[in-house]
Amino acid sequence: MKVKQVISVSVFIMLLAVAAIGSAALVPKQQAEVLAKPVRVRLGIDNLDRHLAVFQGKRVGLITNQTGMTSEFESTIDVLKAKTQLVALFSPEHGIRGHVPAGAVVGSYTDESTGTPVYSLYGQTKKPTAAMLAGIDVLAFDMQDIGARFYTYMYTMAYAMQSAKENGKTFVVFDRPNPVGGLVVEGNVIQPGFESFIGMYPIPARHGLTIGELARLMNQEYNINCDLVVIPMTGWQRSMYFADTGLPWVMTSPNIPTxxxxxxxxxxxxxxxxxxxxxxxxxxxxxxxxxxxxxxxxxxxxxxxxxxxxxxxxxxxxxxxxxxxxxxxxxxxxxxxxxxxxxxxxxxxxxxxxxxxxxxxxxxxxxxxxxxxxxxxxxxxxxxxxNVRWGAPLAEILQQWDEAAGRFKELSRQYYLYQ
Incomplete structure (x- = not known):
């Protein structure tokens, strides 16, 4: 009985060894499916060290919120505090920490962790004033956009770019992925007379650009003409959705959790x-x-x-x-x-x-x-x-929107930073 048990155990071990060899032999053929990891994208803020000359000897202001962080979870505020002369912070809708509900006024205050003054850009003042910018030389922007025209962060950036031009400041954008990809463009563009803080410029509902590419387009096409510097990502491709980047997702606002x-x-x-x-x-x-x-x-x-x-x-x-x-x-x-x-x-x-x-x-x-x-x-x-409110037929509206999106995509290609 003992001999039979020993033989059975031996056979079992031998079978395990054969299975292991067989599995090892299959690994090269299945490497893409089994061993491949998501492509690791480096954000604009991750590449700061390559662009420190832009900030050397300059007083820096930063427009950011809770999404402004490196791929290693370090706050952009802390990074700039350590590597540049950060002297002011500017808060968009939802506040610098993302705790303010949609549409609620954001007030100015002092950031507890750094002691840096925080100026509100969502409330009575959406555009940085000359007084806010008087003590800085470079105004930087680092927030995660979501690829939709009627999300306010891109217009906070646009107003800040206008103010940078008017007050002789350099404007720097730390680029981030478009989480819904850069290949597809959809929707109507804003027509004259329908402009608002969720639609300042003739941009489609799904624009297909990164925030840095948007800055380049708005600066040129809409005659902002500020001194613009975009610090690009590395590793991002237009076909990528956010899940493809390997980056951590941070809620961009209370109702955009994923x-x-x-x-x-x-x-x-x-x-x-x-x-x-x-x-x-x-x-x-x-x-x-x-x-x-x-x-x-x-x-x-x-x-x-x-x-x-x-x-x-x-x-x-x-x-x-x-x-x-x-x-x-x-x-x-x-x-x-x-x-x-x-x-x-x-x-x-x-x-x-x-x-x-x-x-x-x-x-x-x-x-x-x-x-x-x-x-x-x-x-x-x-x-x-x-047109939608007045009841134009759905098929007609969709055709018009597809044509408008196509024209915008052709226009925007010249501002691409990534393929």
Whole structure:
């Protein structure tokens, strides 16, 4: 009996050895699938040491927030404090630490960790004043954009670039990835008379540029003409989505918790101009869409029948819990948007289709919101003109938007820093 056990154990060990040899032999053939790691992108701030001459002997101001950090989780504030003469900080929407709700006024204060004064650029003053810039020579910008025209960070940058030009300051952008890729451009551009702080320039809803490329385009095309320096990334390619970069994601604002949210935002973000809930006040903002008067099963049937690329819809019921949001405390029927093929998915086309389908099936309960601060309806600010509000056919709108996006993409190619 003991002999048989020894033989069995020996055979088992031999089989393990053969399996190990076989597995080892397969590794070279499967290296791409098994051993490959995500491409490691170096951010603009990671490459600071190569560009220190820009800051040498200069007093530096920095526009940043919680997303301003290196790929090793070190704050851009701390990096510049250690390597340059950092004398001032400037805060965008949501505050320097990302703790202020959307739309809330951000005040000026002193940063506790560095003792550096923080000037607000979201409230009564969106553009740095001459007094704010009097004590600096270089104004730097390091924030993660999300690739959508109606996200305010790019306009904070634009105003700062204007002020840098007017006050004779160098403007430096530490570049970061476009988390939704750099190949696809979607949506209408802002038409004259519809400009706002979520649409200052004729840029599509999904613009396909990094924040550094946007700075280059705005500086030239919209006649800002400041002394601009872009510190580029290394390793980023236009085909990359954020998951491909190997970089840590930091919430860019309270309702953009993940890169998936950023992808959806350029599409379902326009529902902010309607009485449809875009999921704010839930754990899945911009991924859940609905209202108390929507039949979830009916909406899913219409949306899946539309044949939109790279996406499927599932019926859901959700209750927004955050104070001061649409339908707070009310049960909403609607859809959850499931992206099944990220490169194929077109969020702007999807968001606009949702708007039209819900409007048609609402029995008159759908409506557009009137802006509290603009002369026109909020939806016009999001879409760039009044065609959606006046009921132009969906196919006609989509064709117009595709043509506008195509023209912008051709224009923007000359400002690319990456292939």
């Amino acid at each position: 890169p998936d949210t950023a992808l959806l935002y350029s599409g379902t973000g326009i529902l902010g101009g309607t009485n449809i809930s875009e999921g704010i006040g839930t754990t899945r903002p911009f991924e859940l869409v609905g209202a108390p008067w929507i039949n979830a099963a009916e909406l899913v049937g219409h949306m899946n029948a539309a044949g939109l690329p790279g996406v499927m819809f599932r019926p859901v019921y959700f209750t927004p819990r955050q104070p001061d949001v649409k339908y707070q405390g009310q049960l909403c029927g609607g859809v959850q948007i499931h992206v099944t093929d990220t490169p194929a998915f077109r969020p702007v086309r999807t968001g606009l289709t949702l708007l039209y389908v819900i409007s048609e099936m609402s029995g008159g309960k759908f409506s557009f919101n009137q802006s509290a601060t603009a002369a026109t309806a909020t939806i016009d600010i999001y879409t760039g003109d009044s």
